Amino acid sequence: MTLRNEVELLKALVAVPSVSGTEEAIARMVEETARGFGLDVVRDDTGVKVLVETGRPGRSLALISHLDVVPPGEGWTRDPFIPTIEGDLLFGRGSGDAKASVAAMLLATLDFAEQRGTEVGGTLMVVLGLGEETRNTTMGRAVASLPPITAAVVGEPTNLDIAIAQRGLMMVDLVARGDQRHAGYAAEGDFTNAITRLAADLVKLPSLCQDRKHPILGRTTITATMVEAGVSRNVTPPSAKAVLDIRSTPSWDHPEIGAALRAALDCDVVVTSERLVPCETPAGSRLLAAAQRVNPAAKAFGSPTCSDWVFVRQADAIKCGPGTSRRSHTADECVDLPEVTQARRFYRALAEEYLK
DSSP: OOTTSHHHHHHHHHTSOOBTTOOHHHHHHHHHHHHHTTOEEEEETTEEEEEEEOSSOOOEEEEEEEOOBOOOOSOOSSOTTSOEEETTEEESTTIIIIIHHHHHHHHHHHHHHHHOOTTOOSEEEEEEESOTTSTTOOHHHHHHTSSOOSEEEEOOOSTTOEEEEEOEEEEEEEEEEOOOEEGGGGGGOOSOOHHHHHHHHHTTGGGTTOSOOBTTTBSOEEEEEEEEEOSBTTEEOSEEEEEEEEEEOTTSOHHHHHHHHHHHOSSEEEEEEEEEOOEEOOTTOHHHHHHHHHOTTOOEEEESSOOGGGGGTTSEEEEOOSSOGGGTTSTTOEEEHHHHHHHHHHHHHHHHHHTO
Protein backbone atom coordinates (compact mmCIF):
# COMPACT_ATOMS: atom_id res chain seq x y z
CA MET A 1 0.00 0.00 0.00
CA THR A 2 1.26 3.46 -0.86
CA LEU A 3 -0.29 6.64 0.43
CA ARG A 4 0.91 8.34 -2.74
CA ASN A 5 -2.20 6.87 -4.34
CA GLU A 6 -5.28 9.03 -3.73
CA VAL A 7 -7.61 6.06 -3.16
CA GLU A 8 -5.29 4.45 -0.63
CA LEU A 9 -4.75 7.76 1.15
CA LEU A 10 -8.50 8.36 1.30
CA LYS A 11 -9.05 4.88 2.72
CA ALA A 12 -6.44 5.56 5.40
CA LEU A 13 -8.08 8.88 6.29
CA VAL A 14 -11.57 7.40 6.57
CA ALA A 15 -10.21 4.60 8.78
CA VAL A 16 -9.19 7.14 11.43
CA PRO A 17 -12.36 8.28 13.27
CA SER A 18 -12.29 12.06 13.58
CA VAL A 19 -15.64 13.24 14.92
CA SER A 20 -15.39 16.93 15.79
CA GLY A 21 -13.37 17.34 18.97
CA THR A 22 -11.43 14.08 18.49
CA GLU A 23 -9.17 15.02 15.56
CA GLU A 24 -5.76 14.56 17.21
CA ALA A 25 -5.12 11.11 15.71
CA ILE A 26 -5.98 12.14 12.17
CA ALA A 27 -4.03 15.40 12.44
CA ARG A 28 -1.01 13.43 13.56
CA MET A 29 -1.47 10.95 10.72
CA VAL A 30 -1.72 13.74 8.13
CA GLU A 31 1.36 15.43 9.57
CA GLU A 32 3.36 12.21 9.39
CA THR A 33 2.15 11.51 5.86
CA ALA A 34 3.05 14.98 4.59
CA ARG A 35 6.42 14.83 6.33
CA GLY A 36 7.00 11.43 4.72
CA PHE A 37 6.40 13.07 1.36
CA GLY A 38 9.19 15.53 2.19
CA LEU A 39 6.81 18.47 2.52
CA ASP A 40 7.16 21.35 4.98
CA VAL A 41 4.37 20.76 7.50
CA VAL A 42 3.23 22.27 10.80
CA ARG A 43 0.66 20.70 13.14
CA ASP A 44 -0.75 22.76 16.00
CA ASP A 45 -4.07 23.41 17.72
CA THR A 46 -5.48 25.00 14.57
CA GLY A 47 -4.91 21.93 12.40
CA VAL A 48 -2.32 20.93 9.84
CA LYS A 49 -0.62 23.35 7.43
CA VAL A 50 1.61 22.46 4.49
CA LEU A 51 3.61 25.10 2.58
CA VAL A 52 5.44 24.73 -0.71
CA GLU A 53 7.62 27.75 -1.49
CA THR A 54 8.71 28.02 -5.12
CA GLY A 55 11.61 30.32 -4.26
CA ARG A 56 10.34 32.89 -6.73
CA PRO A 57 8.10 35.88 -6.09
CA GLY A 58 4.42 35.55 -6.85
CA ARG A 59 0.96 35.05 -5.48
CA SER A 60 -0.14 32.56 -2.81
CA LEU A 61 -2.81 29.90 -3.30
CA ALA A 62 -4.36 28.07 -0.35
CA LEU A 63 -6.17 24.74 -0.64
CA ILE A 64 -8.33 24.59 2.47
CA SER A 65 -10.54 21.88 3.95
CA HIS A 66 -11.23 20.20 7.29
CA LEU A 67 -10.31 16.98 9.09
CA ASP A 68 -13.35 16.54 11.33
CA VAL A 69 -16.54 14.68 10.52
CA VAL A 70 -20.04 14.59 12.01
CA PRO A 71 -21.00 11.62 14.23
CA PRO A 72 -22.07 8.51 12.32
CA GLY A 73 -25.65 8.60 13.53
CA GLU A 74 -28.04 5.76 12.74
CA GLY A 75 -29.03 3.80 9.65
CA TRP A 76 -25.64 2.56 8.46
CA THR A 77 -25.47 -0.79 6.66
CA ARG A 78 -21.67 -0.78 6.91
CA ASP A 79 -19.18 0.14 9.63
CA PRO A 80 -18.82 3.92 9.17
CA PHE A 81 -15.10 3.86 9.96
CA ILE A 82 -14.09 0.85 7.89
CA PRO A 83 -13.66 2.18 4.34
CA THR A 84 -15.49 -0.10 1.93
CA ILE A 85 -15.14 0.03 -1.86
CA GLU A 86 -18.05 -1.17 -3.96
CA GLY A 87 -17.58 -0.54 -7.65
CA ASP A 88 -16.54 3.09 -8.06
CA LEU A 89 -17.83 4.13 -4.62
CA LEU A 90 -15.94 4.34 -1.34
CA PHE A 91 -18.22 4.24 1.72
CA GLY A 92 -17.38 5.67 5.13
CA ARG A 93 -18.10 8.65 7.37
CA GLY A 94 -16.32 11.68 5.97
CA SER A 95 -15.49 9.98 2.68
CA GLY A 96 -16.98 12.89 0.74
CA ASP A 97 -17.24 15.55 3.44
CA ALA A 98 -14.44 16.27 3.26
CA LYS A 99 -11.68 13.62 3.33
CA ALA A 100 -11.84 13.16 -0.45
CA SER A 101 -10.82 16.81 -0.79
CA VAL A 102 -8.12 16.37 1.85
CA ALA A 103 -6.57 13.38 0.06
CA ALA A 104 -6.71 15.06 -3.35
CA MET A 105 -5.28 18.34 -2.04
CA LEU A 106 -2.38 16.70 -0.22
CA LEU A 107 -1.35 14.63 -3.24
CA ALA A 108 -1.86 17.50 -5.67
CA THR A 109 0.53 19.51 -3.49
CA LEU A 110 3.03 16.65 -3.55
CA ASP A 111 2.76 16.52 -7.35
CA PHE A 112 3.23 20.29 -7.54
CA ALA A 113 6.26 20.17 -5.26
CA GLU A 114 7.94 17.40 -7.23
CA GLN A 115 7.04 18.35 -10.79
CA ARG A 116 6.13 22.03 -10.96
CA GLY A 117 7.19 24.01 -13.97
CA THR A 118 9.97 26.56 -13.84
CA GLU A 119 7.61 29.40 -14.73
CA VAL A 120 5.56 29.28 -11.52
CA GLY A 121 6.22 31.49 -8.51
CA GLY A 122 4.81 32.25 -5.10
CA THR A 123 3.49 29.77 -2.55
CA LEU A 124 1.09 26.84 -2.50
CA MET A 125 -0.48 26.00 0.87
CA VAL A 126 -2.73 23.29 2.22
CA VAL A 127 -4.70 24.34 5.30
CA LEU A 128 -6.67 21.62 7.09
CA GLY A 129 -8.73 22.87 10.00
CA LEU A 130 -10.51 21.25 12.92
CA GLY A 131 -14.05 21.53 14.24
CA GLU A 132 -15.54 22.80 10.98
CA GLU A 133 -18.75 20.88 11.59
CA THR A 134 -19.31 22.77 14.86
CA ARG A 135 -19.23 26.34 16.10
CA ASN A 136 -15.62 25.78 17.13
CA THR A 137 -13.91 25.72 13.74
CA THR A 138 -10.23 26.61 13.92
CA MET A 139 -9.90 27.83 10.34
CA GLY A 140 -9.99 31.51 11.28
CA ARG A 141 -6.99 31.10 13.57
CA ALA A 142 -5.23 28.85 11.08
CA VAL A 143 -5.53 31.44 8.32
CA ALA A 144 -4.37 34.20 10.67
CA SER A 145 -1.20 32.21 11.44
CA LEU A 146 -0.14 32.05 7.78
CA PRO A 147 1.35 34.54 5.33
CA PRO A 148 -1.29 36.55 3.42
CA ILE A 149 -3.45 34.38 1.13
CA THR A 150 -4.06 35.79 -2.34
CA ALA A 151 -6.50 33.10 -3.45
CA ALA A 152 -8.15 30.02 -1.98
CA VAL A 153 -9.97 26.88 -3.03
CA VAL A 154 -12.34 25.52 -0.40
CA GLY A 155 -12.46 21.73 -0.57
CA GLU A 156 -16.07 20.65 -0.05
CA PRO A 157 -18.16 18.21 -2.11
CA THR A 158 -19.36 19.97 -5.29
CA ASN A 159 -18.90 17.15 -7.85
CA LEU A 160 -15.98 19.33 -9.03
CA ASP A 161 -18.34 22.02 -10.22
CA ILE A 162 -17.33 25.49 -9.03
CA ALA A 163 -19.28 27.34 -6.36
CA ILE A 164 -18.84 31.05 -6.99
CA ALA A 165 -21.18 32.15 -4.19
CA GLN A 166 -22.25 30.67 -0.89
CA ARG A 167 -25.18 31.44 1.36
CA GLY A 168 -24.53 32.67 4.86
CA LEU A 169 -26.24 31.43 8.02
CA MET A 170 -27.76 33.65 10.67
CA MET A 171 -29.54 32.12 13.67
CA VAL A 172 -32.21 34.09 15.51
CA ASP A 173 -34.47 33.37 18.48
CA LEU A 174 -37.88 34.97 18.07
CA VAL A 175 -39.31 35.40 21.57
CA ALA A 176 -42.89 36.36 22.40
CA ARG A 177 -43.89 37.53 25.89
CA GLY A 178 -47.33 36.91 27.33
CA ASP A 179 -49.32 36.33 30.51
CA GLN A 180 -49.48 33.05 32.37
CA ARG A 181 -53.17 32.38 33.05
CA HIS A 182 -55.61 29.53 33.53
CA ALA A 183 -56.89 28.66 30.07
CA GLY A 184 -60.40 28.45 31.42
CA TYR A 185 -60.54 32.25 31.63
CA ALA A 186 -59.52 32.84 28.00
CA ALA A 187 -62.95 34.29 27.19
CA GLU A 188 -62.25 37.29 29.38
CA GLY A 189 -59.65 38.40 26.86
CA ASP A 190 -57.66 40.65 29.19
CA PHE A 191 -54.30 38.93 28.64
CA THR A 192 -51.73 38.17 25.97
CA ASN A 193 -51.20 34.60 24.83
CA ALA A 194 -47.51 34.28 23.93
CA ILE A 195 -48.22 31.45 21.47
CA THR A 196 -50.75 33.52 19.57
CA ARG A 197 -48.38 36.49 19.49
CA LEU A 198 -45.54 34.30 18.20
CA ALA A 199 -47.78 32.75 15.55
CA ALA A 200 -48.78 36.18 14.26
CA ASP A 201 -45.11 36.96 13.61
CA LEU A 202 -44.28 33.57 12.12
CA VAL A 203 -46.78 34.03 9.30
CA LYS A 204 -44.99 37.28 8.33
CA LEU A 205 -41.63 35.62 7.75
CA PRO A 206 -42.03 34.52 4.10
CA SER A 207 -42.55 38.11 2.99
CA LEU A 208 -39.48 39.58 4.71
CA CYS A 209 -36.18 40.44 2.98
CA GLN A 210 -37.60 39.50 -0.43
CA ASP A 211 -37.06 42.74 -2.35
CA ARG A 212 -33.41 42.03 -3.24
CA LYS A 213 -32.60 39.00 -5.39
CA HIS A 214 -28.98 37.93 -5.68
CA PRO A 215 -28.14 36.96 -9.29
CA ILE A 216 -26.69 33.60 -8.25
CA LEU A 217 -28.16 32.69 -4.86
CA GLY A 218 -31.63 34.17 -5.25
CA ARG A 219 -33.48 35.59 -2.25
CA THR A 220 -32.73 35.34 1.45
CA THR A 221 -34.79 32.63 3.18
CA ILE A 222 -36.09 32.84 6.74
CA THR A 223 -37.26 29.48 8.07
CA ALA A 224 -38.69 28.64 11.48
CA THR A 225 -37.14 25.31 12.47
CA MET A 226 -38.02 24.90 16.16
CA VAL A 227 -40.85 26.13 18.40
CA GLU A 228 -40.83 25.99 22.20
CA ALA A 229 -43.67 26.95 24.54
CA GLY A 230 -45.94 25.65 27.24
CA VAL A 231 -46.24 25.21 31.00
CA SER A 232 -49.17 22.82 31.12
CA ARG A 233 -52.06 21.86 28.87
CA ASN A 234 -54.44 24.20 30.69
CA VAL A 235 -52.09 27.17 31.20
CA THR A 236 -51.27 29.97 28.77
CA PRO A 237 -47.48 30.32 28.68
CA PRO A 238 -45.58 33.44 29.74
CA SER A 239 -43.26 33.07 26.75
CA ALA A 240 -42.94 31.27 23.43
CA LYS A 241 -39.86 30.95 21.27
CA ALA A 242 -39.15 30.03 17.67
CA VAL A 243 -35.69 29.37 16.23
CA LEU A 244 -35.16 30.97 12.84
CA ASP A 245 -32.66 29.58 10.34
CA ILE A 246 -31.81 32.44 7.97
CA ARG A 247 -29.87 31.63 4.79
CA SER A 248 -28.51 34.97 3.68
CA THR A 249 -27.03 36.25 0.44
CA PRO A 250 -24.61 39.09 -0.25
CA SER A 251 -27.65 41.22 -1.14
CA TRP A 252 -28.60 41.41 2.56
CA ASP A 253 -25.91 41.67 5.22
CA HIS A 254 -26.67 40.30 8.67
CA PRO A 255 -27.12 43.65 10.47
CA GLU A 256 -29.64 44.65 7.79
CA ILE A 257 -31.56 41.43 8.27
CA GLY A 258 -31.67 41.95 12.03
CA ALA A 259 -32.96 45.49 11.54
CA ALA A 260 -35.63 44.30 9.08
CA LEU A 261 -36.87 41.67 11.53
CA ARG A 262 -37.09 44.14 14.38
CA ALA A 263 -38.99 46.65 12.23
CA ALA A 264 -41.56 44.13 11.00
CA LEU A 265 -42.14 41.87 14.00
CA ASP A 266 -43.67 42.41 17.43
CA CYS A 267 -41.65 39.71 19.21
CA ASP A 268 -38.15 40.15 20.58
CA VAL A 269 -35.45 39.38 18.01
CA VAL A 270 -32.39 37.78 19.61
CA VAL A 271 -29.48 37.11 17.23
CA THR A 272 -27.64 34.01 18.45
CA SER A 273 -25.17 33.59 15.58
CA GLU A 274 -24.17 35.72 12.61
CA ARG A 275 -20.52 34.80 11.98
CA LEU A 276 -21.23 32.68 8.88
CA VAL A 277 -21.63 35.52 6.45
CA PRO A 278 -22.41 34.97 2.75
CA CYS A 279 -19.48 34.82 0.34
CA GLU A 280 -18.96 35.27 -3.38
CA THR A 281 -16.10 35.09 -5.84
CA PRO A 282 -15.03 38.61 -6.87
CA ALA A 283 -15.85 39.93 -10.31
CA GLY A 284 -12.98 39.40 -12.72
CA SER A 285 -11.58 36.57 -10.56
CA ARG A 286 -8.18 35.41 -11.76
CA LEU A 287 -8.65 32.14 -9.85
CA LEU A 288 -12.03 31.39 -11.45
CA ALA A 289 -10.64 32.09 -14.91
CA ALA A 290 -7.76 29.70 -14.21
CA ALA A 291 -10.12 27.02 -12.89
CA GLN A 292 -12.31 27.28 -15.98
CA ARG A 293 -9.30 26.96 -18.26
CA VAL A 294 -8.17 23.87 -16.39
CA ASN A 295 -11.65 22.31 -16.24
CA PRO A 296 -13.88 23.93 -18.90
CA ALA A 297 -16.65 21.36 -18.29
CA ALA A 298 -17.19 22.55 -14.71
CA LYS A 299 -20.40 24.45 -14.06
CA ALA A 300 -20.47 27.60 -11.94
CA PHE A 301 -23.22 27.64 -9.30
CA GLY A 302 -24.36 29.10 -6.00
CA SER A 303 -23.96 26.85 -2.96
CA PRO A 304 -26.71 26.65 -0.30
CA THR A 305 -24.35 25.23 2.35
CA CYS A 306 -21.87 27.02 4.59
CA SER A 307 -18.15 26.30 4.86
CA ASP A 308 -14.82 27.74 5.98
CA TRP A 309 -14.96 30.05 2.94
CA VAL A 310 -16.00 32.77 5.39
CA PHE A 311 -12.44 32.88 6.74
CA VAL A 312 -10.88 33.57 3.32
CA ARG A 313 -13.69 35.73 1.93
CA GLN A 314 -11.34 38.70 1.50
CA ALA A 315 -9.27 36.63 -0.91
CA ASP A 316 -10.10 35.54 -4.45
CA ALA A 317 -11.88 32.28 -3.63
CA ILE A 318 -14.02 29.45 -5.00
CA LYS A 319 -15.44 26.25 -3.50
CA CYS A 320 -14.73 23.05 -5.39
CA GLY A 321 -14.16 19.42 -4.44
CA PRO A 322 -15.01 15.79 -5.18
CA GLY A 323 -18.17 14.24 -3.82
CA THR A 324 -21.88 14.98 -3.72
CA SER A 325 -23.10 17.44 -1.12
CA ARG A 326 -26.44 15.68 -0.64
CA ARG A 327 -24.58 12.61 0.63
CA SER A 328 -22.88 14.63 3.37
CA HIS A 329 -23.91 13.67 6.92
CA THR A 330 -26.05 10.76 5.67
CA ALA A 331 -25.91 7.10 6.64
CA ASP A 332 -23.75 5.14 4.17
CA GLU A 333 -21.98 8.33 3.07
CA CYS A 334 -19.88 7.61 -0.01
CA VAL A 335 -17.80 9.28 -2.71
CA ASP A 336 -17.19 8.50 -6.38
CA LEU A 337 -13.54 7.46 -6.65
CA PRO A 338 -13.03 8.70 -10.24
CA GLU A 339 -13.85 12.19 -8.93
CA VAL A 340 -11.13 11.89 -6.29
CA THR A 341 -8.58 11.08 -8.97
CA GLN A 342 -9.88 13.92 -11.13
CA ALA A 343 -9.70 16.28 -8.14
CA ARG A 344 -6.04 15.49 -7.59
CA ARG A 345 -5.30 16.41 -11.20
CA PHE A 346 -7.50 19.50 -11.05
CA TYR A 347 -5.94 20.97 -7.91
CA ARG A 348 -2.43 20.40 -9.22
CA ALA A 349 -3.23 21.87 -12.65
CA LEU A 350 -5.00 24.84 -11.05
CA ALA A 351 -1.97 25.57 -8.86
CA GLU A 352 0.29 25.51 -11.93
CA GLU A 353 -2.08 27.74 -13.89
CA TYR A 354 -2.80 30.27 -11.14
CA LEU A 355 0.78 30.63 -9.89
CA LYS A 356 2.27 31.34 -13.33
